[in-house]
Amino acid sequence: MPFLRAAVNAEDYATYRDARERHDRRVWRRVIWAFLPALVVIVAAGVIGTVLVPPWALWGTLAALVAVLGWVGSPSDRPLLDVAVVVPRVRRLSAEVVTRAIIATGVAKSPEDIAFPVPIMRDGPGWRATVDLPYGKTAGEVVDRRDGLASGLDLPLGQVWPEGVPGDSTRRLVIWVGDEDLSKARQPAWPLLRSGTVDLFSPFPFGTNNRNEPVTLPLMFANMVIGSVPRIGKTFSLRLALLGASLDPTAEIHGADLKGTGDLDALAPVAHTLVTGDDPEDVEILVTALRQVHADMRRRMKVIRGLPREICPESKVTRALANDRALRLHPVVVGIDECQIAFEHPEYGEEMVQICTDLVKRGPAVGIILLLATQRPDAKSIPKGIADNAVIRFALKVMEWRVSDMILGSGMHKAGYSATTFTRSDLGIGWLTGASRERDAQITKTYYVDARGAESVAARARAAREAYGNVTGMAAGIAPETAARVDLLDDVRQVIYVGEAKIWSETIVERLAALRPDTYGRWTPEALATGLKAYGIETRQINAKGPDGKRANRRGIELGHVLAAIDRRAISR
Amino acid sequence: MTALIATATAVGIPLGYFAVCAIWPWTNCAKCEGGGRKMSPSGKHWRDCRRCGGTGKRVRRGRRVWRYLRRQATGQQ
Numbered sequence: 250m251p252f253l254r255a256a257v258n259a260e261d262y263a264t265y266r267d268a269r270e271r272h273d274r275r276v277w278r279r280v281i282w283a284f285l286p287a288l289v290v291i292v293a294a295g296v297i298g299t300v301l302v303p304p305w306a307l308w309g310t311l312a313a314l315v316a317v318l319g320w321v322g323s324p325s326d327r328p329l330l331d332v333a334v335v336v337p338r339v340r341r342l343s344a345e346v347v348t349r350a351i352i353a354t355g356v357a358k359s360p361e362d363i364a365f366p367v368p369i370m371r372d373g374p375g376w377r378a379t380v381d382l383p384y385g386k387t388a389g390e391v392v393d394r395r396d397g398l399a400s401g402l403d404l405p406l407g408q409v410w411p412e413g414v415p416g417d418s419t420r421r422l423v424i425w426v427g428d429e430d431l432s433k434a435r436q437p438a439w440p441l442l443r444s445g446t447v448d449l450f451s452p453f454p455f456g457t458n459n460r461n462e463p464v465t466l467p468l469m470f471a472n473m474v475i476g477s478v479p480r481i482g483k484t485f486s487l488r489l490a491l492l493g494a495s496l497d498p499t500a501e502i503h504g505a506d507l508k509g510t511g512d513l514d515a516l517a518p519v520a521h522t523l524v525t526g527d528d529p530e531d532v533e534i535l536v537t538a539l540r541q542v543h544a545d546m547r548r549r550m551k552v553i554r555g556l557p558r559e560i561c562p563e564s565k566v567t568r569a570l571a572n573d574r575a576l577r578l579h580p581v582v583v584g585i586d587e588c589q590i591a592f593e594h595p596e597y598g599e600e601m602v603q604i605c606t607d608l609v610k611r612g613p614a615v616g617i618i619l620l621l622a623t624q625r626p627d628a629k630s631i632p633k634g635i636a637d638n639a640v641i642r643f644a645l646k647v648m649e650w651r652v653s654d655m656i657l658g659s660g661m662h663k664a665g666y667s668a669t670t671f672t673r674s675d676l677g678i679g680w681l682t683g684a685s686r687e688r689d690a691q692i693t694k695t696y697y698v699d700a701r702g703a704e705s706v707a708a709r710a711r712a713a714r715e716a717y718g719n720v721t722g723m724a725a726g727i728a729p730e731t732a733a734r735v736d737l738l739d740d741v742r743q744v745i746y747v748g749e750a751k752i753w754s755e756t757i758v759e760r761l762a763a764l765r766p767d768t769y770g771r772w773t774p775e776a777l778a779t780g781l782k783a784y785g786i787e788t789r790q791i792n793a794k795g796p797d798g799k800r801a802n803r804r805g806i807e808l809g810h811v812l813a814a815i816d817r818r819a820i821s822r
Numbered sequence: 823m824t825a826l827i828a829t830a831t832a833v834g835i836p837l838g839y840f841a842v843c844a845i846w847p848w849t850n851c852a853k854c855e856g857g858g859r860k861m862s863p864s865g866k867h868w869r870d871c872r873r874c875g876g877t878g879k880r881v882r883r884g885r886r887v888w889r890y891l892r893r894q895a896t897g898q899q
Contacts, residue, residue, distance in 0.1 A: 257847045258889060262877040265848070 342369050342376035342402075342426050350401025350424075354394040356386050366421075373460030374434075375408075375427035381420055388413035388422040388665035393650075395670045398424070406672060407431045410459050413665025415689040422665070431459050431694060432675045439489070439696035442706060446713055447496040449580045450568045455489065455684070456677070456695040464693045466684055468494060468620075469580065470565070470613040472638060474631060475622040476656035477645030477668070482677035484512045484586050486643060486695045487622045492703055494582040494618075495519040495710040498717035499571055503542065503583040505535050507590040515703035518711040521722030522729055527590050534729040535585075536597045537736070542581060542617060543604045544819040549615035551820065552576055566616035579719070583608070584620040589630030602632050609638040626655050643693070644668035645679035657682055657690065666690045737780050738815055740764060745808050751791045753805040754778060774804060781806065784814040843884035851880045 253272065256265035298307055347369065348360045357363050362383040369378045382388065391398060392411050399409040407430030414421045427434070440454045440463075447453040452465030466473075473490065477483045484506070495502050495516060502520045506513040509526035517523050522538040524531045553561055553570075561570060570578045585591055591601045609619050621639070623630045625647075636655075644656040646668060653668040654661055657680055661667070666680050666689075681693040698706065714720050723729055744760035745752055754774035761769035761777075772780075778788040791805030850856030854871035858878035862869050870876035 257881055257885065260881050262848060262874070262879040266877075 342378060344369060344378075346402055347378045347380060347424060350398050351380065351382070351391065353401030354391055354397040356390050356394070357383050372425060373462060374429065375425055375460065378424045378426070379414075380422045380424060381418075382422055384420065387419045387663065389419075389663045389667070391422050391424075392662075392665040392667055392670060402426065405430050407433065407675070410692060411665065412690075412692075415664060419664070425459060427459055431678060431692070432672075434461070436694060436697065439698050439702070439706075441493065441496055442696075442698060442702055444709075445496070446498065446710075447493050448568065449494060449497040449500055449582075450571070452684070453493045453496070454696065455493070456681070456693040458691045458693055464681060464684065464691060466490060466493065466641070468582065468618050468641075469616070470618075471640035471683065472609045472613065472619045472635075473621070473641040473643065474626055474636060474639040474656060475620070475643045475645070476624065476626045476652070477647055477679065479624060481645045481671075481673070481675070482679075482695060483622045483624075483645060484508065485677060485698070486645070486679075487584050487586050487620055488513055488515070488703060489695055489698055490620055491516055491582065491584045492698065492706050492710070494580070494584075495707060496713065497580060498710070498713040498719055500580040500582055501719075501721065503538050503581070505538075505583075505585040505588075505591070507531075507535075507585065507587040512700075513584070513586065515700055515707050517724065518707045519714060519720075519724050521724060523723050527587075532591070532594055532597055535591060536601060537729070539583070539601055539604045539608075542583060543607060545581070546608060546612055546615055546617055548820050549578055549617075550611070552578060553615060565614040571616060578616055581612075581617045582620065583618070584622075586622045587624075588621040589623045589625075592632060593629060602635070606632065606634040609635050625652050627652075641681070641683040643679050643681050645677070646671035646673065646675055653680075661690065738784050738811065738818065740769075741777075741781070741806075742811050742815060745811065749793075749808065751793045751805060751807050753791060753793055753795065753803040754788050755803065756796065757806070778804070781814075784818065786810045786814050839884055840888075843882050843888060847881055847885045848879040849882050851878050854878055 250272065253265060253268055256262075256268060344365055347365075348357075348363050351357050351363055352360070364381040365379065366381055367379040369376055371377070382391065388411065392413070395409060395411055396406055398411055399406045402409055404426065408427045410425045410427065410431070412423055412425070413419065414423055436457055441447065450469045452467040454463050455466035456464045458464050468490065475483050475486050491502060491504055491513070492515075494500050502516060503522040504513045504516045504520045505522075505524040507524070507527045509531075511525055513520075513523060514525060522534060524535045524538075549566075553564060553566070556570075556576075561567070566578045566580070570576055571580060592598050592605070594601065605619060605621075608617055612619065619635075619639075621631055621635070626636055642657050644653055647653050647656065648669065650662040650667050650669050653666075656668065657666055661680075661682070662669075666682070668680050671678055677695040677697060679693060679695075680690050682690040684693075685691065711720070711724070714724075721727075740761060741757060744757055744764060754777050758769070758772050758774055758777050761772060774788075781788065786806055787810070788804045788806055790802050791807070792800060792802050793805060794800050795803075851858070851871060851874035853873040854860050856878040858871050858874060858876045859868045860871045861867075871878065874880055
């Protein structure tokens, strides 16, 4: 329409209108002639097809049409449907290539130095080469130069997995070469994603190893430490373990996401305690929960001690005992992400370290399991007493072999198990030790369960829990007890100083007001008496020294009664 | 949300005006408001609008700007 555009440019409306009208008329005529006959034919065919022709003729026509069009449109050089053949596209791993690769790493100098005690063979979706390195060289040296080895094999890094052989000579090396890059290989969905429940007393699926075999996690009687640099899958691994635990309807779940990004929020429908963030009140919830678990542990010890040998032969919780509601020995799983925040907390850090140390040492036997995730489990972020008692270790990518050894245990790097060999794209892939009886350590890729998947799993776990009748704590909508809110008993204990066996109510009220003005600021001795009555502590005439140093008879309490009440509460919880 | 709306507005309105200028280059004359005629000062007679020459139409300002810019860019005419 250059003519129309010229008319606009010349600002000649009369010409434009004239030309536009002619143009529109012509175009309309074309449109009508083009589409009207087609419309008529379609409508006529529709009428005939629906009214006059039987349906089988209609389908027959369609089939014939498809056949004819297919025949016309098929490529001339080959038939439309081919014979189904799966072409194996796996390259055989030869001893020559392995030798070349090891020489490329510099660990060996000439092919004569390297021996193959076992022929190279298929192992899962990959090849397994067992190699004896020259005397004096260790498997760890090759593991260190995994990238060089991959280059020598002319393969991407994610396909080459050298490792030592535990319990064998340190010069024996196993190179497993996968057909696919592990970080890119298709992984099956978590078997528990859509259905199924978990019995925590037997292992549940956690991931797959590099041979694509399932790896299970036996959480019962084993604490777990997860470590890696940030953004590699630490929290997801922890969440997966907690989700698995929550699918055991008898288990009590405590989750703490001290990073505070809400990765564990999916557990809200099932968690007895769920802490998100590291604000003072969040930490208080965590501390209170840990105190309760700790007190519960002592109660459990007493319960188990009191059980006859026939029921409890090994002095530890069994499935049958856990199922007996009256005993309340159900599994308790506590997962803390970024646990260094808790353990280095200025106010509660020491207490939490003490509680957790005790929990990891004595907890497993009575069914209390601790899962800790951190970036670098050094002496500060996971104190030694805790780390040494964690049986299961999971090390995702770390930067330094020392850190890897901190997670997996010292000497593991030398033996050829090092989490430094992972790359940043190896999300959710790490060395898992202590999870399997057959294999000391295995490269494990955790099942990927995203936030929505986690929510649906939690919903299923919630349903199972409702059916079993085990929806407790925050999951049941009960506000978490915080140190500031509830523990009158602990607070009273706290304000009774050394050497005070008896103390006036008014002195306690004064000290409580100083301790927590928000809570106790307006308390009277009568209010204290009412509060303590709930714990079975009576106020009575007490002869004690007042603040002025003079003895007098006033209403008050005895330290012994408070201690007894604390013990009573610990047992009844 | 506010930023989204602001961005959409800031991008959408000029784009819309550009499209209008391309499809309907003409709009009503501002003086006679599309009538093409104006009342005489005495109020007794109708006269052709002097600005649009009695057509009642003018080319949109955006179209003129576009034409000017094109001319500058291509260096023609």
